[in-house]
Amino acid sequence: MTDFSVRSDSVDVEEIMRQIRARVREKRGVDYTEEEIRELASVRLERFLDPSKVRSGLIEEFRRARQVSPPPENYDFEEHTLYASHRLPLLTRIRRLFNPVLKLFFNPNPLIRALHLQSKINQWQLAREPLDYEIMSNLVLEVTRLSIEVKNLKVRLESVATRLDFNEHRARALEGVVQYRPDAEAPEEPEAGAEAEAEGDEEGRDARAAARKRRRRRGRRRPGAGGAGPGDDAAAARGARAIPLEGAVPPPLDPARGDPRRVEGSAPGGAEATSGGAGTAAEATGAGQPPHPPTSATTPPEGRDEP
Amino acid sequence: MKLGVVVQRYGADVNGGAELHARYVAEHLARHHEVEVWTTCARDYVTWANERPAGVEDVNGVTVRRFPVNRPRDPVDFGRRSTVVFDTVHSVADELGWLRSEGPASSALVGHAARAADRDFVIFFSYRYYHAWHGARAVPGRALLVPTAERDPAIGVSLFPSLFREVRALMYNSFEERAMIQAVSGNAAVPGVVVGVGSDVPAHVDPARFRRQFGIDAPFIVYVGRVDENKGCKELFAHFQQYVRSSATRLSLVVIGNAMMPVPAHPRIRHLGFLDDRDKFDAMAAAEALVMPSYFESLSMVALEAWALGRPVLANGRCDVLRGQCVRSNAGLYYESAGEFVEVLRALELSRSLRHALGRNGHDYFVRHYAWPVIERKYLDMLDRLREDDRRGRPRSAPLPLPGWFGRRRRDRPPAADVLASLPTGPVLPSSRSVSPASAERRRRPA
Numbered sequence: 001m002t003d004f005s006v007r008s009d010s011v012d013v014e015e016i017m018r019q020i021r022a023r024v025r026e027k028r029g030v031d032y033t034e035e036e037i038r039e040l041a042s043v044r045l046e047r048f049l050d051p052s053k054v055r056s057g058l059i060e061e062f063r064r065a066r067q068v069s070p071p072p073e074n075y076d077f078e079e080h081t082l083y084a085s086h087r088l089p090l091l092t093r094i095r096r097l098f099n100p101v102l103k104l105f106f107n108p109n110p111l112i113r114a115l116h117l118q119s120k121i122n123q124w125q126l127a128r129e130p131l132d133y134e135i136m137s138n139l140v141l142e143v144t145r146l147s148i149e150v151k152n153l154k155v156r157l158e159s160v161a162t163r164l165d166f167n168e169h170r171a172r173a174l175e176g177v178v179q180y181r182p183d184a185e186a187p188e189e190p191e192a193g194a195e196a197e198a199e200g201d202e203e204g205r206d207a208r209a210a211a212r213k214r215r216r217r218r219g220r221r222r223p224g225a226g227g228a229g230p231g232d233d234a235a236a237a238r239g240a241r242a243i244p245l246e247g248a249v250p251p252p253l254d255p256a257r258g259d260p261r262r263v264e265g266s267a268p269g270g271a272e273a274t275s276g277g278a279g280t281a282a283e284a285t286g287a288g289q290p291p292h293p294p295t296s297a298t299t300p301p302e303g304r305d306e307p
Numbered sequence: 308m309k310l311g312v313v314v315q316r317y318g319a320d321v322n323g324g325a326e327l328h329a330r331y332v333a334e335h336l337a338r339h340h341e342v343e344v345w346t347t348c349a350r351d352y353v354t355w356a357n358e359r360p361a362g363v364e365d366v367n368g369v370t371v372r373r374f375p376v377n378r379p380r381d382p383v384d385f386g387r388r389s390t391v392v393f394d395t396v397h398s399v400a401d402e403l404g405w406l407r408s409e410g411p412a413s414s415a416l417v418g419h420a421a422r423a424a425d426r427d428f429v430i431f432f433s434y435r436y437y438h439a440w441h442g443a444r445a446v447p448g449r450a451l452l453v454p455t456a457e458r459d460p461a462i463g464v465s466l467f468p469s470l471f472r473e474v475r476a477l478m479y480n481s482f483e484e485r486a487m488i489q490a491v492s493g494n495a496a497v498p499g500v501v502v503g504v505g506s507d508v509p510a511h512v513d514p515a516r517f518r519r520q521f522g523i524d525a526p527f528i529v530y531v532g533r534v535d536e537n538k539g540c541k542e543l544f545a546h547f548q549q550y551v552r553s554s555a556t557r558l559s560l561v562v563i564g565n566a567m568m569p570v571p572a573h574p575r576i577r578h579l580g581f582l583d584d585r586d587k588f589d590a591m592a593a594a595e596a597l598v599m600p601s602y603f604e605s606l607s608m609v610a611l612e613a614w615a616l617g618r619p620v621l622a623n624g625r626c627d628v629l630r631g632q633c634v635r636s637n638a639g640l641y642y643e644s645a646g647e648f649v650e651v652l653r654a655l656e657l658s659r660s661l662r663h664a665l666g667r668n669g670h671d672y673f674v675r676h677y678a679w680p681v682i683e684r685k686y687l688d689m690l691d692r693l694r695e696d697d698r699r700g701r702p703r704s705a706p707l708p709l710p711g712w713f714g715r716r717r718r719d720r721p722p723a724a725d726v727l728a729s730l731p732t733g734p735v736l737p738s739s740r741s742v743s744p745a746s747a748e749r750r751r752r753p754a
Contacts, residue, residue, distance in 0.1 A: 011637045011664045011665060011668055012637065013638075013639065013640060014634055016661075017624075017641065020650045024646040113395075116395070117395065
């Protein structure tokens, strides 16, 4: 809500309220518009709800029922109704004249008031009836919307649970790699570096420089974002030599990055990856840095991972 | 000038809105004129039972004369009469019976007002009570009225339009109140001014002291007033709990005032009960904002106090007066639904600059319109104007006599609720985007 950064002379409460209302509307309409919800409620309700219990065509049903048997006509009951006569207006006057005599026997006023009230109540009830159906219909719509939301959330929950399982398997496999294979590589890595140093040839230096460059670049990348993390050089080196342990889950094939499982064989680029990876791992351990845990059991070859 | 102030209850310990308003006005006018307050012996606004002794006493330097109430209110009778007057076609006799039943019916008070010819003007508070209607008729040509009218069906009772037309002047609380009264009575020709009331806000407040005393460290919003469903508190609690559920917030709701309904047991809702003024003002100064959930207000004094302290207000937008004040002052936000409450409160919580800007505007608004010198000046100007009119011999409108015995019993008065529904509604905004048809507003109101 940092967009409400304002100065006192520029505050416009009405403008802020317009923004807030727009936001409320936006939030309400994230998933479905009212029209879509209506459509869902009338057409696909049975998919989400038990149709024997909740019906979506309440208003139509109500209208049909009203056409078939309309409500009886309401009556008007006013103060003079009790004394009125359609045939003889004089009779009305006479009745009114004798009203005090009538009051000696009983008081008609409560009767008049009660009937007048009843007439009003009838009128009120009639006016209210469509509203009640409207409310019921809206409730059905709301229940539908909630059912859809619940269904969506269930799907998302299942998806998240599946991904969690997958990641757990993957993590267990990687732990296995770290546990069983570290010593197998440690003695070999300095040798590769030392050999290159001793030879002093141009190619070796270039290879190291290139490897250092690659390591720096990779160090800035988020682990997991591109699949290769900071410890991938060592992993690649291991991957070139070692067979994945039991339980390791092979990553999905990615045509853009090449099939990582090819690394184990002699696919094009595989040799380069092996030598580069070895050099990097040697450098890492030679510089006294702790070896990073590998993020992938089978990392793609070095050259393929460059942006 | 000698003035009388007539109000249903009076005392230093009476905290009702109109009563407090009357006390403040009486005490401030007493600095300029000779003021005497005439009131009842009642302390409880529901029963009007005579709990204080009749006679004369001094309250904060103002002479107060108390008169006994004829009889306490019978709630059953009052409820029945209210139904007749508000919801059915009825007669003037029904309305007079309703007014008597509502109380506080004190014929001694009205008689004293009629006899007190030495008073130049008599200021009546709260149009809807017995003392105001009968009292104003007893002092024709000398009555001023502070209506403190809210948007409730009483405004539709047919006795009152004549009262609004026959008094010498009206001191309105808000523009919305004036619009409503003018619409119901057509009294635009009667002198009137929108005044409101000031507040004795202390110059120095200590928010840290309040936090220490009540052990409140986290930021909070505060509600000050009677904790009552009629004040919108139930809705406030529901909305706030929804806010807590839907946001990662640290905000709490601190509730100050006597509870007429249960306050939910929620870890983020603290009910502190009734506090004295010092604690109340310190709490408001410590709060991020004041929340005002009431649907019906003629003027929210507590909102004005929050603005005086530079705090923004979060108000119920369905109350025309509160919404109008928020817009006119540019010092408060409002809500009309739970969704809006959540969004508005989130905006206030997360944006410090917004809070400060609204608070500053509120302070300026208070100083400009509701500081005591401004309020006093408006009252004094009005009194001077009326006196000048008297000197020039301008004719005064005399109260119309009531219909005869048969006329009073003719059932020809429309239900007060229908009259209310036909009145224009909506806040009065500076650019006259204001008044919307009543029907549209009714649709917005909850059932």
